[in-house]
Amino acid sequence: PVPTLAAGPAGLTLEGVALADIAARFGTPTYVYSRAALTGAYQAYQKALGMRKALVCYAVKANSSLGILSVFAKLGAGFDIVSGGELARVLAAGGDPGKVIFSGVGKSVDEMRFALETGIGCFNVESAAELDRLNDVATQLGKRAPIAFRVNPDVNPNTHPYISTGLRGNKFGVAFTEALDLYRKAARMPAIEISGIDCHIGSQLLDPAPMAEAAGKILGLVDQLAREGIHLDHIDLGGGLGIRYRDEEPPTPTDYLKPLLACFEGRSEALCFEPGRSLVGNAGLLLTRIEYLKPGVEKNFAIIDAAMNDLARPALYDAWHEIVAVAPRELPATRYEVVGPICESGDFLGHDRDLSVAPGDLLAILSAGAYGMTMSSNYNTRPRAAEVLVDGDTVHVIRERETLEHLLKGERPLP
Numbered sequence: 001p002v003p004t005l006a007a008g009p010a011g012l013t014l015e016g017v018a019l020a021d022i023a024a025r026f027g028t029p030t031y032v033y034s035r036a037a038l039t040g041a042y043q044a045y046q047k048a049l050g051m052r053k054a055l056v057c058y059a060v061k062a063n064s065s066l067g068i069l070s071v072f073a074k075l076g077a078g079f080d081i082v083s084g085g086e087l088a089r090v091l092a093a094g095g096d097p098g099k100v101i102f103s104g105v106g107k108s109v110d111e112m113r114f115a116l117e118t119g120i121g122c123f124n125v126e127s128a129a130e131l132d133r134l135n136d137v138a139t140q141l142g143k144r145a146p147i148a149f150r151v152n153p154d155v156n157p158n159t160h161p162y163i164s165t166g167l168r169g170n171k172f173g174v175a176f177t178e179a180l181d182l183y184r185k186a187a188r189m190p191a192i193e194i195s196g197i198d199c200h201i202g203s204q205l206l207d208p209a210p211m212a213e214a215a216g217k218i219l220g221l222v223d224q225l226a227r228e229g230i231h232l233d234h235i236d237l238g239g240g241l242g243i244r245y246r247d248e249e250p251p252t253p254t255d256y257l258k259p260l261l262a263c264f265e266g267r268s269e270a271l272c273f274e275p276g277r278s279l280v281g282n283a284g285l286l287l288t289r290i291e292y293l294k295p296g297v298e299k300n301f302a303i304i305d306a307a308m309n310d311l312a313r314p315a316l317y318d319a320w321h322e323i324v325a326v327a328p329r330e331l332p333a334t335r336y337e338v339v340g341p342i343c344e345s346g347d348f349l350g351h352d353r354d355l356s357v358a359p360g361d362l363l364a365i366l367s368a369g370a371y372g373m374t375m376s377s378n379y380n381t382r383p384r385a386a387e388v389l390v391d392g393d394t395v396h397v398i399r400e401r402e403t404l405e406h407l408l409k410g411e412r413p414l415p
């Protein structure tokens with residue numbers, strides 16, 4: 001699944017660098033990203049969009065490290081954020097605030113103020129109460145807030161229930177049936193400037209059909225708005241395109257976008273997309289070392305130095321990530337439970353994996369670029385992993401490994 005990963009005589013290499021060298025220089029566990037893979041994924045969207053007036057707004061939540069954001073900023077991307085913290089990251093990475101869209105159901109007054117002062121491109125408003133609050137905050141600042149409503153198109157994206165977001169029963173967006181009234185209301189508000197419409201139906205989508213269905217519904221609404229004299233500058237169709245973790249066959253951006261582009265053919269609005277996983281997921285891996293091999297009565301365990309605090313997806317969603325030996329041994333493969341050191345049975349990275357390895361060997365957990373580092377924690381007081389970005393023969397440390405000082409900072413025992 002990682003396009004720039006290859007097998008060399010000294011084991012796996014990413015672009016021009018041996019993973020074993022990275023482990024020797026920076027230790028493990030370490031997230032390792034490929035700049036070429038990030039760039040390639042972004043360019044696949046650009047190619048799919050062709051000459052269409054469109055903006056790719058990378059969903060920062062997938063991986064918000066400054067090094068990753070700076071790659072996309074240099075490529076001219078916009079950013080989809082969900083907090084003031086993510087906005088601060090985009091600014092620190094050199095992103096253009098005018099290309100930032102702000103999603104999320106719970107924007108605080110402080111976050112709105114920060115975003116208005118920064119001059120972001122658009123707020124994706126998710127409720128009537130949020131619209132009122134935004135109008136108040138913008139009025140206080142003497143500004144007008146550009147908005148789109150995130151409309152819930154009520155389509156089933158056929159993905160994991162935790163990451164489907166466009167069904168009527170989800171907390172996201174405003175109901176399709178209420179959208180028209182909300183636009184009318186917004187049009188009368190002095191500090192609100194209607195800019196677009198938005199929808200996002202879910203993540204890890206493998207079938208373009210539900211998205212095309214949602215786009216059709218959105219288009220109907222856009223036409224209805226136009227008849228009332230409410231004209232939009234942009235139509236945001238969210239993120240969600242899936243990636244291959246194991247044997248999934250996700251459409252390419254070209255195939256995924258084709259029906260959407262067809263739906264909006266010849267229209268003057270700019271199109272906007274919010275992809276996260278499909279830009280970073282297969283551009284990164286988690287490099288880890290085997291601490292112990294522990295044969296068991298029922299199962300054998302490979303105990304590694306990465307854990308659910310580093311990569312939560314297996315424990316949280318039962319997600320499958322490919323795990324490969326960096327330099328497989330000339331040994332018959334043994335079937336292992338690949339587990340971390342955390343004191344929970346849910347702390348596994350992979351079940352039933354056949355590996356030819358010895359204690360001390362390196363493993364690469366693949367497709368870990370999205371929702372890996374951003375969902376990591378300090379559970380069990382484990383400092384978070386380092387992150388490095390490979391660019392040809394060069395390795396950039398984009399985040400130093402956390403230390404215990406970082407972890408204890410700000411805490412104090414009772415006097």
Ligand code: LLP
Binds near residue numbers: 313
């Ligand atoms: N836009 C909005 C409003 C979103 O809520 C999301 C993801 C995206 C864009 C980006 O979606 P993507 O292109 O990455 O599918 N932690 C889960 C995924 C949660 C996705 C949440 N929203 C996982 O590890 O699978």
